[in-house]
Amino acid sequence: MTAYADFYRRSIDDRDGFWAEEAKAIDWQTPPQQVCDYSNPPFARWFVGGTTNLCHNAVDRHLATRADQAALIAVSTETNTERVYTFTELHAEVQRMAAALKELGVQKGDRVLIYMPMIAEAAFAMLACARIGAIHSVVFGGFASGSLASRIEDSEPKVIVSSDGGSRGGKVVEYKPLLDEAIKLSSYKPSAVLLADRKLCAMNIVAGRDHLWKALREKHLNTVVPCEWVEATHPSYTLYTSGTTGKPKGVQRDTGGYAVALAASMKHIYCGNAGETYFSTSDIGWVVGHSYIIYGPLIAGMATIMYEGLPIRPDGGIWWSLVEKYKVTVMFSAPTAVRVLKKQDPALLTKYDLSSLRALFLAGEPLDEPTAQWISDSLKKPIIDNYWQTETGWPILGIANGVEHKASKFGSPGVAMYGYDVQLLDENTGERLTGANQKGVVAIEGPLPPGCMQTVWRDDARFINTYWKSIPGKLVYSTFDWGVRDEDGYFFILGRTDDVINVAGHRLGTREIEEAISSHPNISEVAVVGVADQLKGQVAVAFAVVRDASGLVDEAARAKLEAEVMKVVDNTIGAVGRPARVRFVSVLPKTRSGKLLRRAIQAVCEGRDAGDLTTMEDPAALEQIRDSVQ
Ligand code: AMP
Numbered sequence: 001m002t003a004y005a006d007f008y009r010r011s012i013d014d015r016d017g018f019w020a021e022e023a024k025a026i027d028w029q030t031p032p033q034q035v036c037d038y039s040n041p042p043f044a045r046w047f048v049g050g051t052t053n054l055c056h057n058a059v060d061r062h063l064a065t066r067a068d069q070a071a072l073i074a075v076s077t078e079t080n081t082e083r084v085y086t087f088t089e090l091h092a093e094v095q096r097m098a099a100a101l102k103e104l105g106v107q108k109g110d111r112v113l114i115y116m117p118m119i120a121e122a123a124f125a126m127l128a129c130a131r132i133g134a135i136h137s138v139v140f141g142g143f144a145s146g147s148l149a150s151r152i153e154d155s156e157p158k159v160i161v162s163s164d165g166g167s168r169g170g171k172v173v174e175y176k177p178l179l180d181e182a183i184k185l186s187s188y189k190p191s192a193v194l195l196a197d198r199k200l201c202a203m204n205i206v207a208g209r210d211h212l213w214k215a216l217r218e219k220h221l222n223t224v225v226p227c228e229w230v231e232a233t234h235p236s237y238t239l240y241t242s243g244t245t246g247k248p249k250g251v252q253r254d255t256g257g258y259a260v261a262l263a264a265s266m267k268h269i270y271c272g273n274a275g276e277t278y279f280s281t282s283d284i285g286w287v288v289g290h291s292y293i294i295y296g297p298l299i300a301g302m303a304t305i306m307y308e309g310l311p312i313r314p315d316g317g318i319w320w321s322l323v324e325k326y327k328v329t330v331m332f333s334a335p336t337a338v339r340v341l342k343k344q345d346p347a348l349l350t351k352y353d354l355s356s357l358r359a360l361f362l363a364g365e366p367l368d369e370p371t372a373q374w375i376s377d378s379l380k381k382p383i384i385d386n387y388w389q390t391e392t393g394w395p396i397l398g399i400a401n402g403v404e405h406k407a408s409k410f411g412s413p414g415v416a417m418y419g420y421d422v423q424l425l426d427e428n429t430g431e432r433l434t435g436a437n438q439k440g441v442v443a444i445e446g447p448l449p450p451g452c453m454q455t456v457w458r459d460d461a462r463f464i465n466t467y468w469k470s471i472p473g474k475l476v477y478s479t480f481d482w483g484v485r486d487e488d489g490y491f492f493i494l495g496r497t498d499d500v501i502n503v504a505g506h507r508l509g510t511r512e513i514e515e516a517i518s519s520h521p522n523i524s525e526v527a528v529v530g531v532a533d534q535l536k537g538q539v540a541v542a543f544a545v546v547r548d549a550s551g552l553v554d555e556a557a558r559a560k561l562e563a564e565v566m567k568v569v570d571n572t573i574g575a576v577g578r579p580a581r582v583r584f585v586s587v588l589p590k591t592r593s594g595k596l597l598r599r600a601i602q603a604v605c606e607g608r609d610a611g612d613l614t615t616m617e618d619p620a621a622l623e624q625i626r627d628s629v630q
Helices: 003-013 015-025 054-058 060-066 087-103 120-132 145-155 176-185 213-219 256-268 287-299 318-325 335-342 369-379 460-467 510-518 555-572 598-605 619-629
Strands: 034-040 043-048 070-076 081-086 111-114 135-138 159-163 165-168 171-174 192-196 210-212 237-241 249-253 277-280 303-308 328-333 359-363 383-386 421-425 440-445 468-471 474-485 491-496 500-503 506-509 523-533 537-546 581-585
Touching: 003 015, 015 034, 015 256, 043 256, 054 060, 054 120, 054 256, 054 287, 060 087, 070 087, 070 120, 081 087, 087 120, 087 213, 111 120, 111 145, 120 135, 120 159, 120 287, 120 303, 135 145, 145 176, 145 237, 145 249, 145 555, 159 176, 171 176, 176 192, 192 213, 210 213, 237 287, 256 287, 277 287, 277 318, 287 303, 303 318, 318 328, 335 369, 359 369, 369 383, 421 474, 460 468, 491 500, 500 523, 500 537, 506 510, 510 523, 510 537, 510 555, 523 598, 537 555, 537 619, 555 581, 581 619, 598 619
Parallel strands: 070 303, 111 135, 111 159, 135 237, 159 192, 192 210, 277 303, 277 328, 328 359, 359 383, 537 581
Antiparallel strands: 034 043, 070 081, 165 171, 237 249, 421 440, 440 474, 468 474, 474 491, 500 506, 523 537
């Protein structure tokens, strides 16, 4: 066997021995007594009996050896600011934030919702929660009041940390009014709101509830807040993600398993060393931001760059200039960002000294071969695709160059990662497909490895019912992705099996968008599908049935209603959920039992064969869709 094949086999066949070894890479207050308790499947409890702290491992632990080294590099091309925090400075800021949260009543196990732009205070808040054993729930700053309200309702945060606003492409985005509206919409009310005032826009302060970070920070300049040692199984955070139903799921992550999984991935997958710089271009509102802007690099003792701004402003060379300036060794981005850069002046890729960079990792959405080839030819560095999900927290498929150097195959995110017993299941029988090049559902045999979701926040039944299926003698986790595996064990991902779409790496449920659109008074019914797009991978397209169509007399009237519908989505979900087009039809294609034929609509939009339509109630409905997209 090759070194990786051997390593992988051991991770499956000697699971506990393998992970006991990896667990030595982090600091424990009390060492674990049991590596994995899987006595109640599918719930896996990792490192039972151990106590540790994520913030200690990310920050405090490094003070002895790298106190004056850069830890957090906050760069904003929106406000033209750049600030480097050493581990000592980060430690101080995190303690101030932790003291502020404690003063506002936050205790171990309480939730803190973080609704922030990409500023250093967001990182302080996440680490401060981890420090005191509070459970953070970061909500992407691009979400609007409706999405934010449902997350407040579900996570019931004692405190919300936010800011006056963010900025995108030089345009200020006010956060505070969206937050106030969300709190109004939610039946649960937080007891306090802590606000970083960036002076980007005016803020309406609610007396008795809203507090300014600046004032509390000054009060706690020298307050010492020790790390709270928590059980390895103590939840560190929840992060909401979209699924088939309209209601997003709170993916709940543990502490010890997550720290071990991230430390292992930094060594075996990303090959990042202490003292170097990691640059992930994601946002803290997504899982990549949690694992590979904040926790992973810091646990590894690396400096991490947090970037607020566009990849093409002031020009398409901005990211490469940061690689040169901070001697970035490991970079992580998304295929859409690369497709955006592809349209820029190619000279920008040779303008900067990129000799420090060892590899560019891409994830979050399919990496098409031409894009992979282009960036590989331009950078002349290894381009490594990896496939994972909010649920797993770290790669399911990829290449572990830290174990054994393996070539990438463009179009494939690689082989099964150590720790994941990846299987392909037959769609109909649920049986394992063992041959090469057979299409099946990508599944993981339980238990999920350390670092993956523990459960759905406060909804164990939903965790079981949504993700787990029985195959003879085993429980398997479904990823809801189609895949095939070639003769060499490389997987190829062929799209989702459910109604989730992926727009520029952002995961969205078509049902969520449909629910938002249905709240428009003149829309009676709507179907949203994901349609292939050259730049964003997919875009949402909506087909809506209008209650009263008498006003839709011409193109201008249709355009006006389309803009109104888009505005409704902007106000509820945020611009990330806005469909690229809203088209009006008189009827939607459904089965005789009333089920929407989303796949047929999607096929028609993409110019493909709509498949078997024998169960369709009214064939004219699909004709209308065809006419409207032509
Ligand atoms: P999220 O939870 O937002 O990270 O979205 C996870 C989903 O994004 C997966 O289930 C896939 O559908 C898709 N995805 C993520 N990474 C990749 C990749 N490298 N290649 C293909 N699809 C991917």
